[in-house]
Amino acid sequence: GNSVTQMEGPVTLSEEAFLTINCTYTATGYPSLFWYVQYPGEGLQLLLKATKADDKGSNKGFEATYRKETTSFHLEKGSVQVSDSAVYFCALSDRRAGNMLTFGGGTRLMVKP
Amino acid sequence: NAGVTQTPKFQVLKTGQSMTLQCAQDMNHEYMSWYRQDPGMGLRLIHYSVGAGITDQGEVPNGYNVSRSTTEDFPLRLLSAAPSQTSVYFCASSPTRVTNEKLFFGSGTQLSVL
Numbered sequence: 001g002n003s004v005t006q007m008e009g010p011v012t013l014s015e016e017a018f019l020t021i022n023c024t025y026t027a028t029g030y031p032s033l034f035w036y037v038q039y040p041g042e043g044l045q046l047l048l049k050a051t052k053a054d055d056k057g058s059n060k061g062f063e064a065t066y067r068k069e070t071t072s073f074h075l076e077k078g079s080v081q082v083s084d085s086a087v088y089f090c091a092l093s094d095r096r097a098g099n100m101l102t103f104g105g106g107t108r109l110m111v112k113p
Numbered sequence: 114n115a116g117v118t119q120t121p122k123f124q125v126l127k128t129g130q131s132m133t134l135q136c137a138q139d140m141n142h143e144y145m146s147w148y149r150q151d152p153g154m155g156l157r158l159i160h161y162s163v164g165a166g167i168t169d170q171g172e173v174p175n176g177y178n179v180s181r182s183t184t185e186d187f188p189l190r191l192l193s194a195a196p197s198q199t200s201v202y203f204c205a206s207s208p209t210r211v212t213n214e215k216l217f218f219g220s221g222t223q224l225s226v227l
Contacts, residue, residue, distance in 0.1 A: 004155070043117070043203055043218025044156070089155060099210060100171070103155035 002027045004104035006090050012110045019077040021107045023064075023090035026071065031092040033057075033066050033073040034101070038087040047075075047088070085111045115139050119204050119219035126194040126226045134189040134222050136204030144207045145187040146171070146216070147179065149200040156203065162187055163210045194226045 007022040025031065032051045036044040048057035053068035064075045073090060090104040120135045138145065146161035158171030162181040176198060178190040187206075191198060201223050205216040 008153070041220065043205070043220050044216070045218070046215050049215075100158060100161075101156075101216065103157075105153045105155045 002031065002092060002094055002102045004090050004092055004102055006088075006104035006107050008105070009087075009108040010110050011107060012112065013080055014112055015082055016079045017111075019075070019080045019084075019109065021075040021088055021090075021109070023073045023075065023104060024071055025073065025090070025092050027092055027094055029094050029096045031094045033064070034091040034093070035062070035064055035073070035075050036089040036091060036103075038089065038106070040086070044089060080109070080111045082111045082113055085109055117204055117206055117217050117219035119202075119222050121222060122220070124222060124224050126191075126224065128195060128226060130194050131190070131192050132194065134191075134202055134204075134224075136187045136189065136219060137185050138187075138204075138206045138217070139185065140206065140208075140217065141184060142206035142208050142217070143184070144210050145181065146205050147177070147187070147189045148203045148205060149173065149198075150203060150221075151200050159189065159202075191224075196226045198224065199226045200224060 003026045005024050034049045035047040037047045038044045048059040050057040050066040056065045062077045064073050087106045087108045089106045091101045093099045117138045143164050147159040148156040150156050157173045160179040162168045168179050201221050204219040
């Protein structure tokens with residue numbers, strides 16, 4: 001079946017540091033890949049997505065590239081801010097599984113001033 | 114815009130009690146779903162609906178019932194609460210099943226079963 005594995009957190013960074021959150025996936029077909037973000041006390045929000053190999057999703061300074069050869073979709077940001085403190089979820093959807101989303105376990109990011 | 118509204122935000126139950134978690138959306142979305150969020154396990158799909166009168170099971174449906182009598186509402190029922198159902202519950206919707214990858218989430222219900 002499909003699965004998503006994320007690095008365990010928490011990840012603690014100082015403001016303006018470079019961020020990488022690793023995500024790898026297992027899927028039988030050709031999934032679409034997503035990053036969702038959950039700010040404290042809120043539901044998840046779609047951050048970015050990529051629908052095919054070598055696509056790069058980007059939003060709010062965050063980027064992730066769909067790497068089919070390494071089955072990865074790592075999230076990066078060049079300079080984090082305190083306001084980026086949140087939990088980040090990697091997810092995939094597989095058309096052959098009815099487009100249902102499969103989520104990773106989430107990675108908590110804490111950014112200190 | 115209200116979006117997806119969940120009530121209550123917090124609930125404490127005793128083992129064996131029943132309750133209903135409410136979810137309503139005002140975006141005329143066809144697709145609605147319930148997830149539970151447990152530490153280190155991400156979100157797991159409980160039940161979903163692709164339209165009024167149609168529901169189906171997700172990954173972890175045992176102990177939960179749903180119904181979809183209107184497009185707007187998708188309540189989740191716990192018939193006999195168990196400590197294993199202590200979790201944070203999220204309702205989510207999207208315009209259609211085809212676009213269900215871009216979900217709109219409610220703010221969650223934190224449930225504790227003692």
